Amino acid sequence: MRTARRLALIDRPTSELAALPRRAPLSAHHRDPVLDVVVPVYNEENDLEPCVRRLHAHLGETFPYAFRITIADNASTDGTPRIAARLAAELPGTDWIRLAEKGRGRALHTAWSRSRAPVLAYLDVDLSTDLAALLPLVAPLISGHSDIAIGTRLARGARVVRGPKRELISRCYNGLLRSTLAVGFSDAQCGFKAVRRDVAERLLPLVEDQGWFFDTELLVIAERAGLRIHEVPVDWVDDPDSRVRIVSTALADLRGMARLGRALACGRLPLSALRRSDGDLAGELPAGLARQAVRFAAVGVASTLCYLLLYVGLRPATGAQAANALALLASAVANTAANRRLTFGVRGRGGALRHHLKGLAAFLVGLALTSGSLAALHRTAPGAGREVELMALVAANLAATLLRFLLFRAWVFPARDNDRRTTGSS
Template sequence: MTSPFLSIIIPAYNEEKRLLDTLKQVFTFLESEDYPSEVIVVENGSSDETYALAQKLTKEYANLRVLQNKKAGKGLAVQRGMLEAKGQYRVFCDADLSMPIEEVRHFIPPNLNSDIVIASREVKGAIRYDEPGYRHFTGRIYNLLIRLLALPKLHDTQCGFKGFRAEIAEDIFQYQSIDGWAFDIEILFIANLRAYKIVELPIPWYYKNESKINVLRDSFRMFLDLIQIRKNARQGLYDQKKV
């Protein structure tokens, strides 16, 4: 197989109901593009038939790879996918495709050339569809904490669509220590320490009520993770290893 230009990584936890449709949309998009690509589904600790379904779909899609983590954790799944991907550009996206997959065109050359591109629901030009007011409010409160404690210049770190140049991904994901929802804050924090260029890209975003996030529980967990990120930085755990 030709070395892929683009790798799309999809973490999948209990996604048997929508994985088939998600992959159909992803591969329909990729078939319209003129570069080699791969899709990596990383199943992480599901209690349903997500892994079996994904494995079955490898017979239909030649450039689909399926990995399995025994331990749950979105962060673990994305980390493994990013480090095992072969693409020159590596984008991870949520299985609900709350951002239309076609938007990935704007994450990569020739449309955009950056170290890191993150989808944003907050910068000028972004549009939110069908999001309950309370979810937007709680999200902004949490983002305020993120800006105060970790990433003052970013407006939306938690949208589940982010892209990296291969060498950047291979550098920063090896230092990731957080398994859960706050992993991307840690990754962006490390990237910021390295002075990598991060672009926030405005997107159309569609609220999906099947979201697995529990606002109160996961917000508290992510707050604790923010404190841990700052502690890790003070201890030098994100310092680049000397070769």
Template sequence: MSLDAYTAYRTWAAEEISHPPRVSVVIPAYNEEERIIPTIGAIATHMSARGEPWELIVADDGSTDTTVSLLQTMNLANMRVLVAERNGGKGSAVRRGVLAARGEIVLFADADQSTPIEQFDHLLNRITHEGYDIVIGSRHAAGASVANKSMVRKMLSGGLRFVVRTLGGLTITDTQCGFKLFTAPAARSLFTRQIIDGFSFDLEVLYLANKTQMRVAEVPVEWIDAPGSTVRPLKVTLQFLQELIRVRLNDLRGRYAHHRSGAGIPAQTIR
């Protein structure tokens, strides 16, 4: 067994980094008491082993279970927990986390490790070597590996891809994968204009990126449907369609012309 990754993790866990972080990892969390600690463990081990300064931001979304108290007791030197006053939706939590990030690169990753953190390096290469502004994990790009996804979810995903192409004008095959990488300027530009607080914020962010001609790369990832998902496919699909129309209307009304200063729902930062 290699001691390097473990030793690097121990250092990261105990000592605050002395340089600005190269990477900020943002995890949105709503009632994740069952899943958040293993996810943090896997992410912290991999990211620490890379040898670059990095920070972890957990953006709580008004959890009503023990998620926040669990995080408070972890006492990791380079982890910040942003505790929201109330539940506002995944989009609001990710926005809060991204706008608090100090890294040159910002990774948004779901709390369930559906996309294993080991794939971060692969995505990062597309930014550092090819100059992309955004690199998104994709379950539908050629070469992706998807495990344990139900037939209902597969069919709905296919339908949504068609709608996104037709109504949204996006050629991206997977707007919703919870594993996306941004350069800091791109993240700030997009998340200060992003309005949608719900789970369709990804779509809105990519719509804005397309509108402002940012360079977006889609990279196939390994994806494992995490047990315990709270997503209800049919309800989510209908909501997604509504919000796609809302994005178009927002654009027509000029609501994306200006950057916003605040991150939304007030939140307290806990180290």
């Protein structure tokens, strides 16, 4: 059986949950679960029982609140329904539902929609992800700090055992997402996620996919709406008997990306209605805009002063245009680094190169504006003095700063906010 082949991995510390009150015995509160863990299955008669029993034992020993396990059988044709029914009868706090059609997304959509637990989660039946990460996954949702939590195999701190083929496919898929939909999360399809129920109630009606792209679509919509996504690096061991059909799944994912990209570009998704109720409602400023604008302005003042000092120092030796280009390049690199950390709250080295490359592209916009203003000044007023040059450059830099802020927010650091997204490895 596949579950028998899981490798023993070192448990992660969960000291952040030590202060939480311990739950009463499950039998006393199983009708009022705080967490509902869904296990979607299709023809898993061999792995279903050991998976559910191991999950039930783990939650019973470590989870500080009442829980429920929901087996979501999507049209199995083997003995899976019989085993699911027996487990639901034998294990307290275990339930099962049966769907007439296949599709992991369909199973999750159905199970999450009917649940009344405050926190909803799911994991794959093969238990590729070490269960020690389950508590760190759901803790930020129980506390209200985050809206969605995902396990990631691609962040620093994750320990992954899998072949080069699946590693390459995973990295290419997530790289394609970053380049086409400008996502900030690192791993879209790790089968280990959780969401607050109130957030799921707003997200699920907008998610069209019923298959493997369900996870990606839900995360992209959530991120574009400015919801908080918490990432937990996981220990993950590849299942050598995976049932995923790589080619057909990849084609379906590409179609899903194209459809979702069109919907976002055309404004067909009501993202404002999804935003958090704590100051990010429809009709108000986008998530964190005021705070980001203030910090960006402060960084901009410092980098402008740096730019002007460099320009004045370089101009006698290099000429106006060369001095402008060199001073702007140096200040742009520093500006991107400062805004990455201070304005958009991005910590760690992950994505730093990509951010700086995009920041340099934004720098080219500033270079075009400032160089154009110098050229126009020298053509219309050939005898203009140094003070007039500086005034023209300051005006051009103000325009370039505004454009750069918009580019940073929408493209370089899309939908990021210092308190919106945290990464466990940072």
